[in-house]
Amino acid sequence: MTTQAVNPSPAPARPVILTVDDDPAVSRAVARDLRRQYGEKWRIVRAESGADALDACRQIRLRGEQVAVLIADYKMPEMSGIEFLEQAMDVFPYAKRVLLTAYADTEAAIAAINVVDLDHYLLKPWDPPQEKLYPVVDDLLAAWSRTERKAIPAAKLVGHRWSARSTQLREFLARSRVPYQWYPSESEEGEGLLAAAGQDGRVLPVLITEQGDVLVDPAPAELAARVGIATIPDYEFYDLVVIGGGPAGLGAAVYGASEGLKTVLVEKNVLGGQAGQSSRIENYLGFPDGVSGGDLTYRARLQAEKFRAEMVLTRHVTGLEISGAARTISFDDGTSVSARAVILATGVLWRQLPAVGCDALTDRGVYYGATLSQAPDCRGCDVFVVGGANSAGQAAVNLAVKAGARTVTMLVRAPDLTAAMSYYLIEQIATIPNIIVRPCTEVVETIGDEHLEQLVLRDMKTGQQETIDCGHLFVFIGAEPRTDWLDGVIARDSRGFVLTGPDLGDGHLSDWTLGRPPYHLETSVPGVFVAGDVRSESAKRVASAVGEGAMAVMLVHRYLEGS
Numbered sequence: 196m197t198t199q200a201v202n203p204s205p206a207p208a209r210p211v212i213l214t215v216d217d218d219p220a221v222s223r224a225v226a227r228d229l230r231r232q233y234g235e236k237w238r239i240v241r242a243e244s245g246a247d248a249l250d251a252c253r254q255i256r257l258r259g260e261q262v263a264v265l266i267a268d269y270k271m272p273e274m275s276g277i278e279f280l281e282q283a284m285d286v287f288p289y290a291k292r293v294l295l296t297a298y299a300d301t302e303a304a305i306a307a308i309n310v311v312d313l314d315h316y317l318l319k320p321w322d323p324p325q326e327k328l329y330p331v332v333d334d335l336l337a338a339w340s341r342t343e344r345k346a347i348p349a350a351k352l353v354g355h356r357w358s359a360r361s362t363q364l365r366e367f368l369a370r371s372r373v374p375y376q377w378y379p380s381e382s383e384e385g386e387g388l389l390a391a392a393g394q395d396g397r398v399l400p401v402l403i404t405e406q407g408d409v410l411v412d413p414a415p416a417e418l419a420a421r422v423g424i425a426t427i428p429d430y431e432f433y434d435l436v437v438i439g440g441g442p443a444g445l446g447a448a449v450y451g452a453s454e455g456l457k458t459v460l461v462e463k464n465v466l467g468g469q470a471g472q473s474s475r476i477e478n479y480l481g482f483p484d485g486v487s488g489g490d491l492t493y494r495a496r497l498q499a500e501k502f503r504a505e506m507v508l509t510r511h512v513t514g515l516e517i518s519g520a521a522r523t524i525s526f527d528d529g530t531s532v533s534a535r536a537v538i539l540a541t542g543v544l545w546r547q548l549p550a551v552g553c554d555a556l557t558d559r560g561v562y563y564g565a566t567l568s569q570a571p572d573c574r575g576c577d578v579f580v581v582g583g584a585n586s587a588g589q590a591a592v593n594l595a596v597k598a599g600a601r602t603v604t605m606l607v608r609a610p611d612l613t614a615a616m617s618y619y620l621i622e623q624i625a626t627i628p629n630i631i632v633r634p635c636t637e638v639v640e641t642i643g644d645e646h647l648e649q650l651v652l653r654d655m656k657t658g659q660q661e662t663i664d665c666g667h668l669f670v671f672i673g674a675e676p677r678t679d680w681l682d683g684v685i686a687r688d689s690r691g692f693v694l695t696g697p698d699l700g701d702g703h704l705s706d707w708t709l710g711r712p713p714y715h716l717e718t719s720v721p722g723v724f725v726a727g728d729v730r731s732e733s734a735k736r737v738a739s740a741v742g743e744g745a746m747a748v749m750l751v752h753r754y755l756e757g758s
């Protein structure tokens with residue numbers, strides 16, 4: 196046999212950090228500071244005008260290379276930094292965007308957060324760069340590396356555009372950060388993939404994994420296991436079981452594991468909870484430019500993994516049993532896991548829209564909370580959002596700015612947004628021209644055969660009804676706890692939220708056997724604690740959920756020391 200020398204393939208080009216400033220001295224200084232820190236792994240490209248920088252972007256794109264971060268001066272003649280970033284987004288939509296501003300221009304930079312979905316603004320001068328420039332760029336490069344992986348799809352999902360199962364799988368993959376490409380079954384590529392997979396398309400969706408395995412309409416647990424997500428606990432007994440993988444549960448898992456407790460977190464779906472559905476959380480401490488729920492969840496997951504908290508997903512907890520010192524939780528498949536202490540962090544779920552025909556169209560044009568996987572389908576469309584609180588406002592901004600919907604109409608029962616929405620969000624919405632707020636309006640009927648086609652709206656002042664065309668309706672009308680499975684075990688208030696500490700009063704403590712009253716986040720059962728939105732009278736905020744997760748762990752220690 197003969198061997199042939201093969202030219203080694205060239206090393207992949209380094210991704211680019213591109214900086215543009217019309218002042219040559221500043222431009223050189225930024226490039227110099229960046230090169231010193233990042234020159235080895237990243238290519239630093241600098242330009243002295245928006246037009247030159249755009250030209251550089253296009254050349255880089257044509258060569259098949261990538262731009263990771265764009266840093267643009269705000270005040271440039273001819274083309275401002277914001278204008279440049281806006282146009283550069285078309286060429287490199289995943290590049291992270293930074294605006295360089297003088298202190299006096301801070302207001303403009305804040306406004307730009309909406310216009311170009313700015314990731315950060317940097318005040319000039321940025322000396323010393325170790326403190327003011329590098330931490331920002333480090334964070335952006337890390338975030339870009341993650342999204343970039345997402346931009347190179349591996350698995351392929353073929354399904355019907357309006358099928359509820361396809362919607363659920365797309366949401367599952369997107370929220371789990373599993374790279375995938377979506378193909379409608381009626382498209383040429385979709386048909387080709389189905390043929391290659393030996394499927395006639397009668398049962399959809401079909402997932403073709405990175406390794407080429409074919410999964411036909413997989414259950415979430417099967418899908419999770421195939422993409423490397425743990426679905427079975429490693430042990431039978433733990434120090435601490437945390438139920439729920441939202442901010443409260445993740446907070447509890449991080450603190451529990453980092454403080455030496457053998458901890459497992461169980462979640463019925465994917466990590467993130469409600470926060471995982473948020474396109475940008477603006478009021479969480481430490482993120483002045485906001486952070487997407489997906490990113491926050493990803494960081495929390497890494498942190499929990501670092502401390503060796505075990506995370507078991509797609510497992511629905513349906514029972515809690517107390518037997519001596521053991522607290523045993525059971526799953527819907529009959530299996531169970533026990534611990535010395537439990538933290539309930541099961542949050543809340545969306546309330547269903549009480550409109551005729553709505554149930555049948557859920558995930559077929561009517562979506563609860565989920566905008567992540569649906570956003571690409573909304574480009575150029577007229578979409579509708581029901582609700583007037585912060586979650587609805589954030590979704591409207593996301594659909595109008597990021598997803599590229601033609602118009603987003605907010606259907607609000609109240610006379611205006613002030614009743615339930617934060618001031619900053621009302622202001623933000625007022626600056627976005629393709630968001631229309633329609634007050635005193637309720638949805639009375641949703642119409643469609645295979646998928647949503649029309650809405651019947653009622654003017655609450657006049658009682659007049661109107662039928663309009665609509666393909667996408669996103670519902671954000673508040674949420675309620677789903678705690679029926681705790682019936683007869685844990686005391687709850689009249690709406691199903693779990694009572695703790697002083698709120699239990701004597702009426703709920705007839706079975707309480709300890710010589711001390713329940714701790715602040717402790718339920719009517721010793722050793723079972725609550726954190727986050729599912730707690731009666733909780734604040735319904737990410738920060739308070741995380742804080743309660745940490746506090747509940749502190750009380751678990753106290754309980755275990757005394758038990």
Ligand SMILES: Cc1cc2nc3c(=O)[nH]c(=O)nc-3n(C[C@H](O)[C@H](O)[C@H](O)COP(=O)(O)OP(=O)(O)OC[C@H]3O[C@@H](n4cnc5c(N)ncnc54)[C@H](O)[C@@H]3O)c2cc1C
Nearest residue numbers: 439441442443463468469470512542543727728735736737
């Ligand atoms: C779109 C949107 C935007 C928001 N924006 C903001 C914001 O900008 N700022 C802010 O402070 N707050 C915001 N909130 C509110 C914030 O997200 C919540 O207060 C926070 O997520 C509550 O955290 P949690 O962990 O208590 O509950 P959740 O986030 O609800 O998480 C609960 C988790 O428990 C799981 N679970 C439930 N039952 C079971 C069971 N039986 N077995 C296993 N697992 C179970 C659920 O699947 C879920 O993952 C927003 C909410 C939404 C929906």
